[in-house]
Amino acid sequence: MIESKRMTNGNPPPESRIQVGDSSKAGALRDSRMTYSRVIGAGFLLGFLAFGIGSGLATSLVGGSNFLSTIGASQALLVTGAFLIFLNTGVDLGKGVLFFPILAKHSQRTALAYLATMIVEVVLLSVGALALLLIVPLAKHAGEPGAQTLGSILVQTNFTAYQMGEMVLGVGATCMCVLLYRTQLNPRWLAISGLIGYPILAAGTIAEIFGVHIGLYLTIPGFFFEVVMPFWLIFKGFQPEVYRGLPLHHRSFQGA
Numbered sequence: 399m400i401e402s403k404r405m406t407n408g409n410p411p412p413e414s415r416i417q418v419g420d421s422s423k424a425g426a427l428r429d430s431r432m433t434y435s436r437v438i439g440a441g442f443l444l445g446f447l448a449f450g451i452g453s454g455l456a457t458s459l460v461g462g463s464n465f466l467s468t469i470g471a472s473q474a475l476l477v478t479g480a481f482l483i484f485l486n487t488g489v490d491l492g493k494g495v496l497f498f499p500i501l502a503k504h505s506q507r508t509a510l511a512y513l514a515t516m517i518v519e520v521v522l523l524s525v526g527a528l529a530l531l532l533i534v535p536l537a538k539h540a541g542e543p544g545a546q547t548l549g550s551i552l553v554q555t556n557f558t559a560y561q562m563g564e565m566v567l568g569v570g571a572t573c574m575c576v577l578l579y580r581t582q583l584n585p586r587w588l589a590i591s592g593l594i595g596y597p598i599l600a601a602g603t604i605a606e607i608f609g610v611h612i613g614l615y616l617t618i619p620g621f622f623f624e625v626v627m628p629f630w631l632i633f634k635g636f637q638p639e640v641y642r643g644l645p646l647h648h649r650s651f652q653g654a
Contacts, residue, residue: 431641434496439631441493445486446624449523452482453560456530466533466540466549473534483527487520500636501577503643508577515570519563526559561603561613568600568620575623583640588626595620 456479459465459472469476494516501509529552536552539545575592578584602616639645 432635435631435635438493438496439628441489442628445489448482449486452479455479460553466537466546469537480527480530487524490516490520504581505577508573512570512574515566519567522559522563526556529555561606565600565603568596571596581640583636592623595623
């Protein structure tokens with residue numbers, strides 16, 4: 399009689415409604431996790447490419463001893479390089495903001511530290527890009543006394559701003575990787591690669607500031623994390639339980 403009444407009034411049993419609701423909620427959480435993962439992963443990749451190409455273009459034009467006299471014919475490339483650095487600034491800031499609520503579920507302090515270091519880094523990189531842009535109007539006065547000296551100061555400003563920005567990033571990203579390792583938001587082997595690469599990156603920037611030019615070689619270990627992390631996020635995403643702020647309880651990592 400009860401089952402007949404349920405069928406005749408057109409309403410499903412309460413248990414069915416609960417199951418449908420739980421299924422819909424789980425699907426929404428899965429979609430949110432993969433959306434955030436892919437956007438943050440794309441941010442890592444886009445920022446890496448934008449800064450790498452932009453910095454490469456700009457520094458290749460200002461490396462000579464008399465670069466002011468030749469910059470006029472290539473000023474479009476210099477401006478393009480500087481604006482690619484500015485693009486990286488926006489991408490990195492957005493990445494830090496999106497990462498904040500995910501990290502904050504496990505450690506508010508680490509989330510704030512990472513976001514703060516990202517802000518400091520992008521400000522310093524922007525100062526360096528602005529110094530490069532100032533070379534363009536200065537090139538019109540290349541033959542005047544002191545112009546080459548001022549141009550060299552602007553190039554050195556960009557160099558120092560970059561080294562300091564990457565040093566700050568190395569500290570903040572190391573804190574982030576400690577949290578990634580502890581929570582297993584990503585696989586521990588990936589977090590370990592960051593724990594190795596970022597301190598070495600910071601050490602390399604300090605060496606460069608003091609005139610020991612080994613920084614380029616010391617960035618190589620960090621490349622693995624910077625390249626693999628975005629692809630992992632795009633195709634696998636954050637660990638589902640940990641993304642929701644729950645402990646993993648010693649379960650093996652499953653990307654989906």
